Each structure stands twice: as structure tokens, then as C-alpha cells.
Amino acid sequence: FGAGFSNGSEFFSMDCALDASSHPKSIWRNVINLLLPFILKTALILGCVAATLWTAAPGRLLKRRIIVCIYMVLYVSYFDATSRLVRAFSCVRADDEDVQGLPDSTALGHYWTEDTSVECFEGKHLKFVLGIGVPMLLLIPVGLPLWLVAFLRANRNKFSDLEFLGTYGELYNGYKSEHATWEAKVMLRKALLSLVAGWARMGGKLQGVLAVGILLISAFLHMRAQPYSASLAILNRVETLSLAVSIQVYMTGLIQNAPTTKDSAKAAITVMAFVSVLGLVSFLLRILVVDTGNFLDNFLDRNSLLGKAEGATEIDKVRILAEHYWQRFRDGRWRCMGKVTGKAGLAECVRDGNDVGEEQGSPREADQPPPPEEVAAPRRSSVDRITASIRSWWNGC
Numbered sequence: 001f002g003a004g005f006s007n008g009s010e011f012f013s014m015d016c017a018l019d020a021s022s023h024p025k026s027i028w029r030n031v032i033n034l035l036l037p038f039i040l041k042t043a044l045i046l047g048c049v050a051a052t053l054w055t056a057a058p059g060r061l062l063k064r065r066i067i068v069c070i071y072m073v074l075y076v077s078y079f080d081a082t083s084r085l086v087r088a089f090s091c092v093r094a095d096d097e098d099v100q101g102l103p104d105s106t107a108l109g110h111y112w113t114e115d116t117s118v119e120c121f122e123g124k125h126l127k128f129v130l131g132i133g134v135p136m137l138l139l140i141p142v143g144l145p146l147w148l149v150a151f152l153r154a155n156r157n158k159f160s161d162l163e164f165l166g167t168y169g170e171l172y173n174g175y176k177s178e179h180a181t182w183e184a185k186v187m188l189r190k191a192l193l194s195l196v197a198g199w200a201r202m203g204g205k206l207q208g209v210l211a212v213g214i215l216l217i218s219a220f221l222h223m224r225a226q227p228y229s230a231s232l233a234i235l236n237r238v239e240t241l242s243l244a245v246s247i248q249v250y251m252t253g254l255i256q257n258a259p260t261t262k263d264s265a266k267a268a269i270t271v272m273a274f275v276s277v278l279g280l281v282s283f284l285l286r287i288l289v290v291d292t293g294n295f296l297d298n299f300l301d302r303n304s305l306l307g308k309a310e311g312a313t314e315i316d317k318v319r320i321l322a323e324h325y326w327q328r329f330r331d332g333r334w335r336c337m338g339k340v341t342g343k344a345g346l347a348e349c350v351r352d353g354n355d356v357g358e359e360q361g362s363p364r365e366a367d368q369p370p371p372p373e374e375v376a377a378p379r380r381s382s383v384d385r386i387t388a389s390i391r392s393w394w395n396g397c
Contacts (some may be wrong), residue, residue: 026115037077044069086198088133091120145184179227219243
């Protein structure tokens with residue numbers, strides 16, 4: 001979702017939705033595209049806060065959700081944001097100073113590659129670079145990897161702590177302990193590729209050669225380190241194959257652009273690259289299907305349905321789980337989710353609905369008569385309940 005939100009502007013022209021103003025549409029378009037990840041983060045944080053207040057969840061859970069949301073949005077949008085930031089500084093010279101006379105010596109300055117009507121580092125473009133470009137360049141491409149390395153090294157002794165693992169485990173849990181900061185190296189590779197791809201002044205040939213060099217070094221380091229943990233060893237193969245196919249695709253582009261390459265050779269290497277990409281996608285889909293089956297088996301086991309689903313296909317497993325949860329809803333376990341005016345609050349209803357291991361017909365806390373003091377207590381308003389939830393969350397933090 002984050003990737004689609006961040007890159008959605010590639011599928012339509014945003015200029016049509018922008019009004020002409022004192023600033024060019026190209027600058028407004030880039031400002032909006034660069035701020036999209038932060039808009040998404042804000043929306044997710046507000047959603048986490050609303051869900052926490054609504055369910056009266058502990059404040060520590062909200063803190064964990066916010067941290068995970070912020071990191072995942074920045075991670076997903078890292079390559080796209082870095083590419084846009086590089087292009088924000090990319091300029092070209094329109095006319096050659098050595099050529100004298102009209103009309104070849106009218107535009108001797110540097111102009112923005114995104115909009116050649118905008119002169120680089122002058123006026124509105126300078127405001128855009130200083131106000132948006134430089135701060136975000138320090139925050140995302142440079143700041144995020146440096147923060148990741150510094151944070152993980154400072155908290156290396158807490159990697160086995162359950163609370164720390166539950167909050168920050170996404171940053172390091174998939175790697176071996178000696179390669180806990182490997183994700184920062186992956187970000188560095190993405191940043192370098194973004195720099196090469198976005199700096200148009202290099203020219204296509206130099207861009208291709210530099211990209212192949214970066215990928216070759218990355219593949220060598222990855223095969224030497226094998227950074228993923230034993231439980232995720234399959235990802236070492238996936239990463240190696242992905243880097244190999246990427247190198248092949250870039251090499252195909254270099255050979256295609258060579259003036260001495262014959263048409264038959266161009267067709268052959270294009271087919272080879274297509275077959276490699278198709279094979280990689282098929283391999284990834286196979287892994288996805290296997291992992292989906294394991295995920296469904298885990299859910300079935302938690303609901304004591306693994307025996308019923310023995311030998312069933314993934315579609316049948318989804319159907320069994322859907323029927324199970326629908327039956328639970330019809331039995332009234334989650335009926336109070338739609339009624340929060342009774343004696344039991346919404347938080348009690350949610351906790352009662354999550355008791356998946358409870359046997360049918362066994363007494364539950366919500367079915368027991370309330371204590372006398374609870375019956376005699378005055379009914380609280382919605383404002384009081386929200387205030388109490390905020391106070392509870394604050395104390396939990």
C-alpha cells in the first residue's frame with residue numbers, strides 16, 4: 001500500500017490537477033510527490049491513535065505501532081524519494097558557450113532537467129532546493145541509514161529483550177547477529193542506484209556501467225556474507241538471484257545501445273533477459289504460495305482447525321477460517337462490537353472476542369453477574385471514557 005501511495009503519481013499527470021500560480025507546476029508536483037510519504041505516515045499514525053483509544057489498548061502498543069508505521073513507510077518509499085531528490089538537483093546546460101550568435105547562444109545557464117523552463121538554483125528553484133530538497137536529503141537518503149546503524153549498535157545488548165524485539169524487531173530480526181545492520185547496506189545500494197539513475201548529465205552509457213558496477217559489488221558482498229538468519233536462508237538465494245537478474249538487465253541495455261550490435265544479437269539477448277525475469281518472478285510466486293500455506297496452517301492451528309483442514313487446498317483453508325469466524329460472530333461472541341451501550345465496555349467485548357481457545361458453552365467473564373459496586377456505579381459518558389483512555393495510555397507510556 002505504501003509503495004502504491006508513494007509511486008501512484010507515476011500513473012497519471014499531476015499537472016492537470018494543479019492550478020497555474022506564481023510557482024511552476026513542476027515545482028509543486030515535486031513538492032507533493034516528496035511529501036506523500038509523510039502524508040501517509042500522518043494518516044497511519046492518526047489511525048493507530050484512534051484504534052488505541054477505541055479499544056483502550058495500552059500506550060506501549062500505540063508507541064510500537066507508530067514506530068513500525070514510520071519506519072515501514074520510509075523504507076518502502078526510500079528508493080522513490082531518493083530518486084526524486086536526486087532529480088531535484090539535476091541540471092543541464094541548454095546552449096554551448098563556444099557557439100556564438102543567435103539562436104544557439106541565448107540560454108547559456110543551467111536549467112532543471114525536470115522542467116527546462118526553470119533555471120537551476122535561481123529564484124523559485126533555489127527556494128525549492130533549500131526548503132524541501134536539502135532537508136529531505138539529510139533526513140531520508142543520508143539520515144535514515146545513519147540512524148539505523150547508530151541505533152542498532154547502541155542497543156545491541158537488547159536484541160533478545162522481548163519488549164525491544166516486539167517494537168524494533170523488524171529492523172534486525174531477519175539477519176544474523178553479526179549482520180544486524182545489513183539493512184543500512186541495502187539502503188546505501190539503493191541510494192547509489194538512485195543517484196546514478198537520476199543524474200542525467202552522465203549519459204546513458206556511463207549510467208549503465210556504474211549501475212552494473214554497483215550491482216556486482218553488492219552481489220559479491222551478499223554472497224560472501226549470506227546475511228539472513230537460518231530460518232530465512234531462502235532469502236539469501238532470492239537476493240542473489242535478484243541481483244544477478246538485475247545485472248543481466250543492465251548489461252542487456254548496454255549491449256542494445258552499442259552501435260555495433262546486430263539486430264539478431266539484440267533480439268537474442270532481449271529474449272534471454274525476459275526469460276530470466278520471468279523465471280525470477282515464478283520463483284518468487286512459488287515461495288509466496290508456500291509461505292501463504294504456512295501462514296494459513298498457523299491460523300488454523302490457533303483455532304484448533306488443523307485437523308479439519310488436513311489435505312485441503314489454500315482456498316479451502318481460507319473458506320474454513322471464514323466459516324469459523326462467521327460462526328463465532330453468529331454465536332454472539334463479537335455481537336457486542338456493535339453495541340457499546342451495555343454494561344460491558346468495548347474493550348471488554350474485544351478481549352472477550354479474542355479468547356479463541358475457549359470451549360463452547362464455558363462460562364465467560366462477560367456472562368458473570370457484575371459485582372455490586374459495578375452495578376451501582378453511574379454510567380460514564382463517551383467523553384469520560386475517552387478521557388480515561390487517554391490518561392491510561394499516558395500512564396502506560
